[in-house]
Amino acid sequence: xxxxxxxxxxxxxxxxxxxxxxxxxxxxxxxxxxxxxxxxxxxxxxxxxxxxxxxxxxxxxxxxxxxxxxxxxxxxxxxxxxxxxxxxxxxxxxxxxxxxxxxxxxxxxxxxxxxxxxxxxxxxxxxxxxxxxxxxxxxxxxxxxxxxxxxxxxxxxxxxxxxxxxxxxxxxxxxxxxxxxxxxxxxxxxxxxxxxxxxxxxxxxxxxxxxxxxxxxxxxxxxxxxxxxxxxxxxxxxxxxxxxxxxxxxxxxxxxxxxxxxxxxxxxxxxxxxxxxxxxxxxxxxxxxxxxxxxxxxxxxxxxxxxxxxxxxxxxxxxxxxxxxxxxxxxxxxxxxx
Amino acid sequence: xxxxxxxxxxxxxxxxxxxxxxxxxxxxxxxxxxxxxxxxxxxxxxxxxxxxxxxxxxxxxxxxxxxxxxxxxxxxxxxxxxxxxxxxxxxxxxxxxxxxxxxxxxxxxxxxxxxxxxxxxxxxxxxxxxxxxxxxxxxxxxxxxxxxxxxxxxxxxxxxxxxxxxxxxxxxxxxxxxxxxxxxxxxxxxxxxxxxxxxxxxxxxxxxxxxxxxxxxxxxxxxxxxxxxxxxxxxxxxxxxxxxxxxxxxxxxxxxxxxxxxxxxxxxxxxxxxxxxxxxxxxxxxxxxxxxxxxxxxxxxxxxxxxxxxxxxxxxxxxxxxxxxxxxxxxxxxxxxx
Numbered sequence: 143x144x145x146x147x148x149x150x151x152x153x154x155x156x157x158x159x160x161x162x163x164x165x166x167x168x169x170x171x172x173x174x175x176x177x178x179x180x181x182x183x184x185x186x187x188x189x190x191x192x193x194x195x196x197x198x199x200x201x202x203x204x205x206x207x208x209x210x211x212x213x214x215x216x217x218x219x220x221x222x223x224x225x226x227x228x229x230x231x232x233x234x235x236x237x238x239x240x241x242x243x244x245x246x247x248x249x250x251x252x253x254x255x256x257x258x259x260x261x262x263x264x265x266x267x268x269x270x271x272x273x274x275x276x277x278x279x280x281x282x283x284x285x286x287x288x289x290x291x292x293x294x295x296x297x298x299x300x301x302x303x304x305x306x307x308x309x310x311x312x313x314x315x316x317x318x319x320x321x322x323x324x325x326x327x328x329x330x331x332x333x334x335x336x337x338x339x340x341x342x343x344x345x346x347x348x349x350x351x352x353x354x355x356x357x358x359x360x361x362x363x364x365x366x367x368x369x370x371x372x373x374x375x376x377x378x379x380x381x382x383x384x385x386x387x388x389x390x391x392x393x394x395x396x397x398x399x400x401x402x403x404x405x406x407x408x409x410x411x412x413x414x415x416x417x418x419x420x421x422x423x424x425x426x427x428x429x430x431x432x433x434x435x436x437x438x439x440x441x442x443x444x445x446x447x448x449x450x451x452x453x454x455x456x457x458x459x460x461x462x463x464x465x466x467x468x469x470x471x472x473x474x475x476x477x478x479x480x
Numbered sequence: 481x482x483x484x485x486x487x488x489x490x491x492x493x494x495x496x497x498x499x500x501x502x503x504x505x506x507x508x509x510x511x512x513x514x515x516x517x518x519x520x521x522x523x524x525x526x527x528x529x530x531x532x533x534x535x536x537x538x539x540x541x542x543x544x545x546x547x548x549x550x551x552x553x554x555x556x557x558x559x560x561x562x563x564x565x566x567x568x569x570x571x572x573x574x575x576x577x578x579x580x581x582x583x584x585x586x587x588x589x590x591x592x593x594x595x596x597x598x599x600x601x602x603x604x605x606x607x608x609x610x611x612x613x614x615x616x617x618x619x620x621x622x623x624x625x626x627x628x629x630x631x632x633x634x635x636x637x638x639x640x641x642x643x644x645x646x647x648x649x650x651x652x653x654x655x656x657x658x659x660x661x662x663x664x665x666x667x668x669x670x671x672x673x674x675x676x677x678x679x680x681x682x683x684x685x686x687x688x689x690x691x692x693x694x695x696x697x698x699x700x701x702x703x704x705x706x707x708x709x710x711x712x713x714x715x716x717x718x719x720x721x722x723x724x725x726x727x728x729x730x731x732x733x734x735x736x737x738x739x740x741x742x743x744x745x746x747x748x749x750x751x752x753x754x755x756x757x758x759x760x761x762x763x764x765x766x767x768x769x770x771x772x773x774x775x776x777x778x779x780x781x782x783x784x785x786x787x788x789x790x791x792x793x794x795x796x797x798x799x800x801x802x803x804x805x806x807x808x809x810x811x812x813x814x815x816x817x818x
Contacts, residue, residue: 290661291669323707323711323715330708353715354713354714354718355719355722358719358722371712373661374660375692377661377692377693378716380692380693381691381696383724384696388615389613389756390748390749394748397748400747402744403743403744407739408738408741409737410735410741410742413734414727417731
């Protein structure tokens with residue numbers, strides 16, 4: 143299986159991205175198309191200490207330009223048809239790659255994916271999903287930022303798409319919850335109340351409303367919300383995790399005994415960090431397009447890139463898009479006749 | 481100064497609430513009206529080990545009924561005019577108490593406060609504010625759940641009210657941010673874009689959009705959002721804090737060495753917990769009403785109740801409502817002529 147990686151995007155530069163690709167091809171069944179400036183990528187690849195066998199599984203595909211992180215996404219992909227992110231999705235469209243992965247400008251990746259590949263049948267709005275760690279297994283939240291204004295049917299469809307995606311985590315009959323501000327039905331704003339009715343009549347395993355505090359308990363597998371709320375949840379969680387660890391560290395550094403204690407407990411801290419590290423979760427799939435696209439955090443490490451590439455490969459292997467199309471066809475019937 | 485405490489509300493029962501009141505009256509200038517079942521409260525008060533001098537500063541005011549935690553708020557306050565929360569606000573209305581504090585049914589406290597006391601002049605929608613710990617000082621977020629559908633002017637007014645409230649934290653010219661999903665102006669949904677324009681033209685110290693990850697950095701003093709988003713932020717933060725500590729504990733308990741380390745570092749952990757404990761932050765003031773009302777978490781400990789009572793006293797001392805009224809009068813001019 144071949145996957146296209148936008149090797150120019152991201153805050154850490156091509157070297158980190160290429161390191162991620164080299165980690166990914168340790169899996170036998172994968173090869174990677176590195177998309178970007180031929181000269182630059184060639185030099186990085188040459189200077190890598192990876193074995194020739196691994197390097198041979200990476201192929202450079204030239205792209206003339208790059209969409210910068212701070213460019214307006216829609217403008218940028220219109221002007222820069224030869225940018226690495228556009229070429230990556232071209233490769234998906236032509237069938238040369240099963241998926242495109244980028245840690246570059248998120249908005250541009252989103253726009254390029256939708257523009258180049260188009261929507262799956264019956265999908266009103268593609269959206270971004272993301273897995274988060276909980277006390278039990280991961281929870282998939284959708285939409286985490288693609289659609290800032292949603293209608294009830296979009297939320298219902300996010301439920302269908304995220305359910306299909308959660309196959310990656312071997313969840314049987316994923317429990318779907320609607321994120322709102324009270325558990326009883328009827329709690330929330332108009333959007334939520336109407337989405338509740340659609341979800342309740344659908345064939346999803348809908349367990350009703352969930353509150354923010356339930357999300358990380360591990361008793362719900364899929365959480366549905368609009369992209370404005372979802373993006374705030376994502377960023378609040380990131381910000382809180384960073385602030386929490388920093389506050390705890392500050393307190394520990396105040397006392398010698400606590401510092402010693404910390405040293406002894408460090409392996410546990412590291413395990414904990416691994417468990418909550420977004421890098422372990424392989425980026426955010428753009429669901430609802432005719433193909434596979436993964437948006438990675440701009441600061442993605444090589445490990446995060448490797449996991450995103452593996453996530454793309456799993457989506458292809460499990461035919462997530464076929465499941466989405468089939469479920470939406472079914473679901474729409476339920477909703478329209480229900 | 482006299483403050484009315486709904487001594488029947490909350491998950492932990494009257495004993496915990498009375499303990500909180502007894503802690504609060506260690507401050508010389510405060511006395512508390514305990515509102516609730518005379519017989520029940522009298523017995524708890526008698527069985528307390530606090531000094532007679534302290535107990536003498538608590539006065540029981542009888543209320544016949546209680547709004548239960550799971551009752552529909554609006555129904556309940558209509559039916560139960562003699563409930564502890566309604567009587568507490570009656571005491572504010574009659575001038576016998578400077579403020580009412582309740583850890584009971586939040587919705588009923590909110591509804592009772594607005595119904596009994598009415599809105600301050602120019603306030604379109606009263607709302608709930610709450611202080612959160614950050615890497616630096618606290619940040620005040622408003623609205624955290626009173627208004628699930630907002631118009632731009634409501635968000636602007638939340639900025640004015642929360643700014644006045646942040647006087648409690650000795651912030652000079654509090655920096656006000658608008659919570660959205662990108663820092664550039666123009667990012668967010670329609671509500672956000674229009675609220676941005678109002679805030680920009682106001683006399684507030686508006687620093688523009690802030691993202692979820694900025695909230696806990698301590699570089700913004702007041703964060704404005706609608707009550708749906710704000711409540712989700714509140715609950716996500718609570719849920720994540722609990723889950724994070726639990727995951728970290730799980731990892732630590734797996735290894736003997738880490739356990740030993742944890743024991744050594746425990747004072748630092750406890751300091752950290754104190755720093756992030758909501759109980760330290762004294763409940764959520766209902767801002768925009770003609771009087772002072774504080775909504776406490778249902779699980780409020782005696783310490784949390786004490787801090788909420790102290791917060792109410794500070795709001796009275798600093799005349800937060802006068803500041804709100806004056807600033808809104810001013811701000812409205814700016815907005816309408818700007």
